[in-house]
Amino acid sequence: MGMTMTQKILAAHAGLDEVCAGQLIEAKLDIVMANDITGPMALPIFKEMAENVFDKDKVVFVPDHFTPNKDIKSAENSKAIREFAKEQELKWYFEQGKSGVEHAILPEAGVVAAGECIIGADSHTCTYGALGAFSTGVGTTDIATGMATGELWFKVPGAIKFELIGKPAPYVSGKDIILHIIGQIGVDGALYKSMEFVGEGIANLSMDDRFTMANMAIEAGAKNGIFPVDDKVKEYLKAHCKKEYQIYEADEDAQYDEVLTIDLSQVRPTVAFPHLPGNAKTIDEIEAMEPIKIDQVVIGSCTNGRMEDMRKAAAILKGRTVHKDVRVMVVPATQKIYKQCIHEGLMDIFIDAGCAVNTPSCGPCMGGHMGVMAAGEKCVSTTNRNFVGRMGHVDSLIYLASPEIAAASAIAGYIANPEKVGEKS
Ligand code: SF4
Numbered sequence: 001m002g003m004t005m006t007q008k009i010l011a012a013h014a015g016l017d018e019v020c021a022g023q024l025i026e027a028k029l030d031i032v033m034a035n036d037i038t039g040p041m042a043l044p045i046f047k048e049m050a051e052n053v054f055d056k057d058k059v060v061f062v063p064d065h066f067t068p069n070k071d072i073k074s075a076e077n078s079k080a081i082r083e084f085a086k087e088q089e090l091k092w093y094f095e096q097g098k099s100g101v102e103h104a105i106l107p108e109a110g111v112v113a114a115g116e117c118i119i120g121a122d123s124h125t126c127t128y129g130a131l132g133a134f135s136t137g138v139g140t141t142d143i144a145t146g147m148a149t150g151e152l153w154f155k156v157p158g159a160i161k162f163e164l165i166g167k168p169a170p171y172v173s174g175k176d177i178i179l180h181i182i183g184q185i186g187v188d189g190a191l192y193k194s195m196e197f198v199g200e201g202i203a204n205l206s207m208d209d210r211f212t213m214a215n216m217a218i219e220a221g222a223k224n225g226i227f228p229v230d231d232k233v234k235e236y237l238k239a240h241c242k243k244e245y246q247i248y249e250a251d252e253d254a255q256y257d258e259v260l261t262i263d264l265s266q267v268r269p270t271v272a273f274p275h276l277p278g279n280a281k282t283i284d285e286i287e288a289m290e291p292i293k294i295d296q297v298v299i300g301s302c303t304n305g306r307m308e309d310m311r312k313a314a315a316i317l318k319g320r321t322v323h324k325d326v327r328v329m330v331v332p333a334t335q336k337i338y339k340q341c342i343h344e345g346l347m348d349i350f351i352d353a354g355c356a357v358n359t360p361s362c363g364p365c366m367g368g369h370m371g372v373m374a375a376g377e378k379c380v381s382t383t384n385r386n387f388v389g390r391m392g393h394v395d396s397l398i399y400l401a402s403p404e405i406a407a408a409s410a411i412a413g414y415i416a417n418p419e420k421v422g423e424k425s
Pocket of ligand 1: 065101102103122124301302303361362365366383384
């Protein structure tokens with residue numbers, strides 16, 4: 001029986017010729033990753049199982065959630081993984097100042113590659129599917145097991161095939177497309193399945209678009225999201241990664257639970273309203289409503305803190321000023337992106353517009369620090385979750401959007417259409 005991309009990767013890592021949806025397998029792991037929240041929780045479990053990690057080059061720690069440390073507890077957590085990484089002589093430990101948000105830094109630093117089987121103690125580990133890898137989020141017990149043994153059991157997921165056709169219009173990017181898809185299938189629409197993106201429309205998506213889309217596969221309940229390895233992925237890997245990699249393609253007769261066609265040319269700038277990423281509304285629907293006044297804008301995170309996101313936000317903010325009632329946090333996702341923003345003059349644009357530019361960190365995304373919301377406040381955010389209380393007070397409201405919508409809204413003071421920003425400034 002034919003296999004999907006994900007099933008091919010899992011079969012290879014389990015040493016099997018064939019796997020099928022629902023089958024339980026034990027697969028070898030290429031990368032095991034944890035952060036400053038999940039890493040310290042995994043360490044005591046790991047220490048009950050082993051003295052040393054299975055491979056010093058394959059266990060990765062990224063202190064990104066509460067760093068630079070916001071309080072004593074977070075400082076102790078970072079210290080625990082820092083000391084463990086040193087003691088175990090791990091190749092990949094990303095210290096502040098040389099780091100970034102985990103799902104941006106791992107591809108950028110060449111830690112992850114096509115065809116790999118990757119687990120991370122963070123739900124948005126599915127991001128690396130943009131590179132044609134199987135990557136998924138797991139809990140701390142699983143991560144400890146992975147660190148100790150280099151293997152983990154999986155239930156092989158079934159798949160939904162998303163056939164992408166057409167070309168997105170200006171002001172429509174990966175964020176709009178994935179919000180459109182989650183709006184269509186719902187937040188449990190791909191529960192424990194792979195979202196496999198295929199079709200000629202993929203050629204019209206940048207790598208940053210694909211990272212954003214794979215990142216949010218979990219918001220539809222998916223086990224993973226995955227893209228084929230085309231020329232853009234090969235170029236990306238050539239520029240970032242020194243590892244050998246393997247390309248897996250779905251079989252012609254692969255079985256899918258569903259096949260959906262998405263015409264990218266029909267996707268409109270889209271916003272997910274509180275409190276679920278599936279509450280998607282097009283900018284046209286929003287413009288027909290009373291203006292939704294906002295208090296804060298966040299441009300950053302593992303979803304939309306990459307270079308292309310910074311450029312798109314800056315193109316809208318250039319020569320304009322943030323609305324007097326709005327505060328804007330710009331958080332480039334990695335140190336390299338931060339520096340590139342300086343080189344390209346984007347920092348001047350952000351600062352002159354009245355934005356606060358913060359050091360690479362998860363920061364406000366999960367209400368950690370650098371932009372926590374008060375009761376009743378509304379935020380347009382380029383992050384990936386708008387659950388109750390995600391960015392602060394349980395009575396705050398989060399609207400998920402692209403960097404272009406976020407920037408346009410920052411100027412307008414309400415959720416605004418980036419296509420019309422020239423008219424409104
Ligand atoms: Fe999680 Fe947000 Fe950090 Fe991404 S930026 S890893 S979603 S906390």
